[in-house]
Amino acid sequence: MTAAPVETGPKSSSERGALARARLLRGLLPAMSLVLVLLAIAWLNPRAISYFGFSLMLNLAVPIALATIAQMFVIAGNELDLSIGTFVGFVGCVTATWLKDTPLVGVLILLGSIGVYALLGALIHLRNLPSIVVTLGMSFVWQGLAILILPKPGGKAPDWLLSLMAFKPPLVPFPIIAALLIAAVVYFGLMRTSYGVILRGSGGNAAVLERAGWSLLKTKIVLFALAGLFGVLSGMALIGITTSADANIGNGYTLLSIAGVILGGGEFVGGRVSPIGAVIGALTLALAASPLLTFMHIPPDWQVAANGAILIIVLAARVLISRRER
Amino acid sequence: MASLRLLLAKPWIWSFIGALLVWLATITFTGGYGGGGMITAALSLAVFTVIVGVGQMFVITLGPGNVDLSLPANIGLASAVAMKVMDGNDSMIAVGLLAALACGMAIGAANYLLIWALRIPPIIATLSASFIIQSIDISYGRGLQIKPPPGFASFTNWQILGIPVLAILTVLFSIGAAIALQRMIYGRSVLAIGQNIRAAWLAGVNVGRIRFLTYTLSGALGGLDGALLAGYFRGANVDIGNEYLLASIAVVVIGGTSVAGGKANVPGVWGAALFLVLLLTMLNTFGVSAGVRLLLTGLIIVGVITAAGGQTALR
Numbered sequence: 001m002t003a004a005p006v007e008t009g010p011k012s013s014s015e016r017g018a019l020a021r022a023r024l025l026r027g028l029l030p031a032m033s034l035v036l037v038l039l040a041i042a043w044l045n046p047r048a049i050s051y052f053g054f055s056l057m058l059n060l061a062v063p064i065a066l067a068t069i070a071q072m073f074v075i076a077g078n079e080l081d082l083s084i085g086t087f088v089g090f091v092g093c094v095t096a097t098w099l100k101d102t103p104l105v106g107v108l109i110l111l112g113s114i115g116v117y118a119l120l121g122a123l124i125h126l127r128n129l130p131s132i133v134v135t136l137g138m139s140f141v142w143q144g145l146a147i148l149i150l151p152k153p154g155g156k157a158p159d160w161l162l163s164l165m166a167f168k169p170p171l172v173p174f175p176i177i178a179a180l181l182i183a184a185v186v187y188f189g190l191m192r193t194s195y196g197v198i199l200r201g202s203g204g205n206a207a208v209l210e211r212a213g214w215s216l217l218k219t220k221i222v223l224f225a226l227a228g229l230f231g232v233l234s235g236m237a238l239i240g241i242t243t244s245a246d247a248n249i250g251n252g253y254t255l256l257s258i259a260g261v262i263l264g265g266g267e268f269v270g271g272r273v274s275p276i277g278a279v280i281g282a283l284t285l286a287l288a289a290s291p292l293l294t295f296m297h298i299p300p301d302w303q304v305a306a307n308g309a310i311l312i313i314v315l316a317a318r319v320l321i322s323r324r325e326r
Numbered sequence: 327m328a329s330l331r332l333l334l335a336k337p338w339i340w341s342f343i344g345a346l347l348v349w350l351a352t353i354t355f356t357g358g359y360g361g362g363g364m365i366t367a368a369l370s371l372a373v374f375t376v377i378v379g380v381g382q383m384f385v386i387t388l389g390p391g392n393v394d395l396s397l398p399a400n401i402g403l404a405s406a407v408a409m410k411v412m413d414g415n416d417s418m419i420a421v422g423l424l425a426a427l428a429c430g431m432a433i434g435a436a437n438y439l440l441i442w443a444l445r446i447p448p449i450i451a452t453l454s455a456s457f458i459i460q461s462i463d464i465s466y467g468r469g470l471q472i473k474p475p476p477g478f479a480s481f482t483n484w485q486i487l488g489i490p491v492l493a494i495l496t497v498l499f500s501i502g503a504a505i506a507l508q509r510m511i512y513g514r515s516v517l518a519i520g521q522n523i524r525a526a527w528l529a530g531v532n533v534g535r536i537r538f539l540t541y542t543l544s545g546a547l548g549g550l551d552g553a554l555l556a557g558y559f560r561g562a563n564v565d566i567g568n569e570y571l572l573a574s575i576a577v578v579v580i581g582g583t584s585v586a587g588g589k590a591n592v593p594g595v596w597g598a599a600l601f602l603v604l605l606l607t608m609l610n611t612f613g614v615s616a617g618v619r620l621l622l623t624g625l626i627i628v629g630v631i632t633a634a635g636g637q638t639a640l641r
Contacts, residue, residue: 080449123632127632129631129632130579130585130631132393132449132575133575133576133579133585133627133631134628134631134632136571136572136575136576136627137572137576137624137625137627137628137631138624138628139572139624140572140620140621140623140624140627141620141621141624141625141628142624143620143624144616144617144618144619144620144621144622144623144624145617145621146617147615147616147617147620148615148617148618148621151615151617255453255457258450258453259453259454259457262450268391268447268449268450269391269447299465301461301464301465302461302465303461304457304458304460304461304464305457305458305460305461305462306461307457308453308454308455308456308457308458308461309454309457309458311450311453311454311457312440312444312454315444315446315450315454316443316444319443319444319445319446
């Protein structure tokens with residue numbers, strides 16, 4: 001499954017050039033899909049390409065991007081988090097109740113939930129458990145807790161969060177600035193720091209990393225804690241936009257976040273992920289899911305299918321490129 | 327004594343012990359009241375988990391990364407197809423069941439087509455497929471609440487001496503599945519692929535064909551399950567299969583099948599399905615709220631997985 005590509009002797013310079021081109025093409029694929037979706041929107045409804053249009057269309061892009069980043073950290077360690085959606089919902093419920101009424105308790109609960117994520121990472125590593133089963137179980141735990149906190153939709157976002165999410169910067173709409181910021185921060189943290197390399201290495205070749213003296217337990221804990229942190233940010237951003245919470249509010253995010261990581265050029269195994277790609281993937285999904293379909297007069301029934309279709313098309317394009325890479 | 331030790335060494339025995347403990351805890355709580363009825367109810371509900379669980383078991387046994395995430399969407403669509411074809415008409419029951427089976431098989435085949443053509447991990451292939459199936463279902467079954475034919479509804483609820491007929495049939499099906507797994511070339515090939523796909527290929531196993539058959543089988547069982555669920559719960563709906571994503575994977579793992587592939591057993595699926603259903607019944611009997619029930623279900627699943635331990639990660 002994780003068989004590394006076998007190097008077959010020295011390559012001629014032209015072959016190496018073709019390889020580099022294929023790699024570049026592959027790296028550009030996420031951006032190209034986003035541009036394609038944007039062009040389609042511009043062609044269908046030119047008025048949407050404006051400050052106001054983008055603010056509206058990308059409204060929900062920020063929480064989706066944050067959830068995608070959370071998922072990306074887990075995937076970087078060769079695991080999968082099927083509970084991120086209900087976790088976002090749980091955070092939303094805490095944000096709309098405790099964080100508003102008794103901020104200190106709210107902050108403690110959210111920090112505690114990040115701690116739970118870290119513990120899960122430790123548990124999965126120490127007992128060598130399949131992450132999809134553990135996180136599927138956890139998805140019930142988060143949902144149960146969310147329902148206990150908020151049995152009926154309601155609550156209210158804290159005022160500072162509302163004003164933050166309603167922020168209207170000049171020239172560039174807030175969601176775009178937020179997306180750039182998220183991508184930049186995570187890019188430098190994961191791709192440009194030395195510990196970031198170790199974190200990705202734990203997904204790339206755990207055995208080598210362990211032999212070199214790094215603690216795999218620690219990398220797994222850090223990756224899961226980061227996933228928890230970005231899950232918390234995602235839930236808070238979501239409530240800042242929707243203003244009130246519902247226990248089921250984040251359920252769709254599990255699938256969206258996985259799709260976003262893969263769309264963004266992430267690989268399922270081997271620690272090959274891309275923070276910038278993941279954010280672009282999330283933006284593509286946010287745009288393709290509803291605005292594009294609305295402009296194309298496609299009923300909302302087919303929204304989910306559009307996500308699936310985009311995923312399949314991008315993966316098919318990737319196969320075509322990879323074939324040249326070989 | 328030796329036979330007892332042999333029995334305890336079986337990986338599936340723990341799920342039955344768990345189910346028994348939960349049952350005992352519940353009837354202790356009720357003071358012995360309703361113990362028999364609880365088993366009847368558990369058997370009729372466990373059937374639906376066992377059917378998809380067996381399909382999922384074959385898929386997971388194929389080795390790391392193999393899992394069918396499209397089962398819930400598959401069940402939802404097949405339930406709508408079955409009810410629409412039957413159209414409340416007793417004479418159309420067989421045709422409706424066949425339609426649901428065909429629908430499920432088509433989904434399974436499409437899953438494998440994606441895995442094979444795009445060379446993507448099955449998790450992503452079945453996930454993308456489930457997005458599309460879900461939309462087809464929403465669009466096809468919009469506002470649909472077609473009742474099952476009376477004959478079909480009573481068949482799925484039919485009991486003889488407190489034992490649901492559907493459960494008896496499913497036991498027979500499970501025996502067939504166990505024979506297919508342990509004694510037939512198909513099952514041995516699945517196990518061989520799960521143990522070492524390359525070695526299996528070198529030994530002459532037609533890996534592509536076996537994987538195709540396995541995904542199609544899982545799809546077909548999902549389709550059948552959808553039709554039966556719609557009969558049992560008197561109507562199809564989009565969300566009818568939702569709980570079977572966790573349930574199908576959980577029963578396979580709790581039942582002692584290796585998530586790393588190559589090692590499977592059918593009895594464990596039954597034990598684990600009974601355990602899960604009895605667990606829910608117990609929590610309902612204790613009168614806990616929906617939130618606590620979800621919370622405890624999740625914690626117990628995580629706890630059981632932790633206790634059972636894993637050999638190699640699923641992915």
